[in-house]
Amino acid sequence: xxxLKHQHKxxxxxxxxxxIKDSIIPLFVILASVGKKIVNKHGGxxxxxxxxxxxxxxxxxxxxxxWKRNVYSIEGESIYIKDGIFKTHERVLHFSQVHSADISxxxxxxxxxxxxxxxxxxxxDDKSEISILLPRDEAMEIKNIVFxxxxxxxxxxxxxxxxxxxxxxxxxxxxxxxMATLSxxxxxxxxxxxxxxxxxDDVLPKEFKxxxxxxxxxxxxxxxxxxxxxxxxxxxxxxxxxxxxxxIIVTIIKYYNFTVTREEDIIKLSYGLFDKKEVTIPxxxxxxxxxxxxxxxxxxxxxxxxxxxxxxxxxxxxxxMICPIARRRMLNKFFEDILPEMNITYDLRKSPKKALKAYMxxxxxxxxxxxxxxxxxxxxxxxxxxxxxxxxxxxxxKFNDNGLYYADNFVVMxxxxxxxxxxxxxxxxxxxxxxxxxxxxxxKDIAKYKVAIAGDILGKSYEVxxxxxxxxxxxx
Amino acid sequence: xGVIMRKISQYSxxxxxxxxxxxxxxxxxxxxxxxxxxxxxxxxxxxLTCSIYGITLIILIDSLLMPKYKYKKFEYDIxxxxxxxxxxxxxxxxxIIPMRRVQYVDTEQGIILRKYKLINLTIHTAGxxxxxxxxxxxxxxxxxxxxxxxxxxxxx
Numbered sequence: 001x002x003x004l005k006h007q008h009k010x011x012x013x014x015x016x017x018x019x020i021k022d023s024i025i026p027l028f029v030i031l032a033s034v035g036k037k038i039v040n041k042h043g044g045x046x047x048x049x050x051x052x053x054x055x056x057x058x059x060x061x062x063x064x065x066x067w068k069r070n071v072y073s074i075e076g077e078s079i080y081i082k083d084g085i086f087k088t089h090e091r092v093l094h095f096s097q098v099h100s101a102d103i104s105x106x107x108x109x110x111x112x113x114x115x116x117x118x119x120x121x122x123x124x125d126d127k128s129e130i131s132i133l134l135p136r137d138e139a140m141e142i143k144n145i146v147f148x149x150x151x152x153x154x155x156x157x158x159x160x161x162x163x164x165x166x167x168x169x170x171x172x173x174x175x176x177x178x179m180a181t182l183s184x185x186x187x188x189x190x191x192x193x194x195x196x197x198x199x200x201d202d203v204l205p206k207e208f209k210x211x212x213x214x215x216x217x218x219x220x221x222x223x224x225x226x227x228x229x230x231x232x233x234x235x236x237x238x239x240x241x242x243x244x245x246x247x248i249i250v251t252i253i254k255y256y257n258f259t260v261t262r263e264e265d266i267i268k269l270s271y272g273l274f275d276k277k278e279v280t281i282p283x284x285x286x287x288x289x290x291x292x293x294x295x296x297x298x299x300x301x302x303x304x305x306x307x308x309x310x311x312x313x314x315x316x317x318x319x320x321m322i323c324p325i326a327r328r329r330m331l332n333k334f335f336e337d338i339l340p341e342m343n344i345t346y347d348l349r350k351s352p353k354k355a356l357k358a359y360m361x362x363x364x365x366x367x368x369x370x371x372x373x374x375x376x377x378x379x380x381x382x383x384x385x386x387x388x389x390x391x392x393x394x395x396x397x398k399f400n401d402n403g404l405y406y407a408d409n410f411v412v413m414x415x416x417x418x419x420x421x422x423x424x425x426x427x428x429x430x431x432x433x434x435x436x437x438x439x440x441x442x443x444k445d446i447a448k449y450k451v452a453i454a455g456d457i458l459g460k461s462y463e464v465x466x467x468x469x470x471x472x473x474x475x476x
Numbered sequence: 477x478g479v480i481m482r483k484i485s486q487y488s489x490x491x492x493x494x495x496x497x498x499x500x501x502x503x504x505x506x507x508x509x510x511x512x513x514x515x516x517x518x519x520x521x522x523x524l525t526c527s528i529y530g531i532t533l534i535i536l537i538d539s540l541l542m543p544k545y546k547y548k549k550f551e552y553d554i555x556x557x558x559x560x561x562x563x564x565x566x567x568x569x570x571x572i573i574p575m576r577r578v579q580y581v582d583t584e585q586g587i588i589l590r591k592y593k594l595i596n597l598t599i600h601t602a603g604x605x606x607x608x609x610x611x612x613x614x615x616x617x618x619x620x621x622x623x624x625x626x627x628x629x630x631x632x
Contacts, residue, residue: 310602431603432573439566454602461603 004071004082008133010114011070015063027055072132074145079119081130093119093130100280101143107274115139119146143280169334171258171325175302179325180251181244182296255324262338269322281320285309287429287453288462289342290319291331291422298420301328310429310454342424346412348403351466355446356399359466363395364388404449404464404471411451413464423462429453435472445469481551481562487592488550488610489543494588496539503532552608554619556626559599561606577601578627581620585613599623 031048062085070083078094098119105115117139119130134142256273269279290306297303305323323334335343351359368388375382401416411425434450441447449472450463507528514521542565551562559578561571582598589595595616597608611619 430574431577431601432571432606434572435570436564437568437570439568442568452601452603 003075004073006067006071008112008114008135009067010109010112011067011133012060012063013112014133015066016059019059019063023055023059070132072130074142079130079142079146081132091130095146098146100282100285101146102280103139103143103278105276109133110276117142168259168261169323169326169330169338170260171255171323173252173256175325175327176252176255176258177248178297178300178302179255179304180248182294182300182302258324260323260334260338267322267338269320279320281307281309281322283339283341286339286342286426288423288425289322289339290424292419293421294419297325302326303328303331305334308453308460342410342426344407344410344412344424346405346407346410348405348412348414349468349471351399351402352446352468354444355441355466356396358440358444358446359399360392360395363398364392367391399466402464402466404467406471413449413451413462415462415464425451425453425462435469437469441466447472481553481560484547484550484552484608485592485594485610485612486547487594489547491589491592491594491610492543492546493539496535496543500532500536500539503528503535507532550609554623559606559623561608571606573599573601573606575623575626576630577603578623580627581623583616583620 031051065085066083069085069088070081072079072081074080078092080090080092082088082090100120102118102120103115104118109116113136114133115136116131116133253273253275255271258271259269261268261270265283267281267283269277269281271277286307286309288308290308291303292306293303302325304321304325306319307322308319322338323330326334371384371388374384378384398416401414401420403412403414405412407427409427411427411430413423413425415421431452431454434452435447436450437447445468446466447469448463448465449467450461452461454460507525510525510528514525516522516525545565546563549563549565549568553560556575558575559571559573561569561573563569579600579602582600584596584598585594589610593613594610595613597611597616597619599606599608608616608619
């Protein structure tokens, strides 16, 4: 017989909260419509209060019932879960099907020492297949069982590995500062301010508002235009500083103590200040690794790393940031310690020089047409042509960043959109390859190369343009 | 490649023309409706109507002149290891799908296609889907079964 276990009692608590959250609006609607109809002499307000009490009792009862009916058990090689009050739902999941098991907990949950265990399989289902709340020790235990059971055959190998395993890389606080400064998060801060700006109107005292209005009107109507410019500049500057600070705080809360650990054949990520997140990525699920060198980050010697995995997390294919920011010299360490599988030397094939002219022409064509339109229709629009040389130069840089390498196990592609990306794709994971050639390119033996890997519904693909067709033919 | 690629059905030209003409009719209907209903007092209304007529014209030309070249360029080949597709008139595309990656194959036949005994075949991978249009029914069904068989063997 199965040894059935319940989840942590915290579920009752969170269940009540969720019930209330879901039903508060209908409850008010009912109360508002029914409440008026009850004539006062029939009890009036007492009935109303009674209704509310009944409602809460019902909710608490349901929550407890839900907790009681929701059981799980681990037997041998699989995990069994059963839930549902009116309609019972059972599920058995074999450990060999498990792709990932994540443990996370929010601030409130940690007060109760509760951790959420989410177990995922490859299926394209939106939610995690199994999601249960447990005390910390139990959650860890189950996670270990899930990941160790189906590897028992090579236990001997494990022991050898264990001595040299647990290699990790941690991002320092300093790195996070830089990341916050350079990332687009600053814009997020900006939007937060704007969103709050409309709310401020309701909060501020009237007297203060009036004085501000008088002051700003004084500035705007003030005869000197310079003071207006000064006013705007100072305002923008203050906003930038505030959003910078917000972005730093947000980043640090989210990515505090970002640690990447390699253990045998899984990579573990853990980060977060309040919301501790722990993510597990099995190595065999990794489809591709992307090294991103941002346009500002690169001169400072920083880059970030993403991996693209199959069946991990919520989507069918997902991109996970495996290293939000790191210094250049960490890259070698990363490849040696964390992902030796992808530590390959490669000799990139660049776009052939003969393609440069065509590349420049096609790339610049639509931009110049656009510029011409602007020049014609917008007053003083012809100044836009000043950007022309910069664009041409930019395309030249992009052209030089195109590269492709092809080995037995990996395809390496480099290209630049805004930041330079180096993509290392596991050849096992390639879903299809495509070469595209327009009639002009055909004359010059040049083509675009496209590789598709598993992604969400539309799939995910990488492409490099203007490569030599002869090299592509070797690829097949 | 040196391999003789297989062709899709001769009737495909006719199909492209028919579907092109249907699209033309739809766009023409939209254009005419706009033309009748809008009173032309603003610039964008002219631009909108003209561009829809323009699209109609392009589709018409495409459906009358292009099918011949489309047919000429469309080639495919299937072997134990991979599926190869070649197509595209102005932009030539060459797609290679490793057989191991094929998840399933769909066939589809509408009213018009049934009349000409043709079938559309769609190959699904985790990274997207690829279509081989207008195959003769028997060939299409045979290919579907064959791919299914190969895929099954690969998995075992």
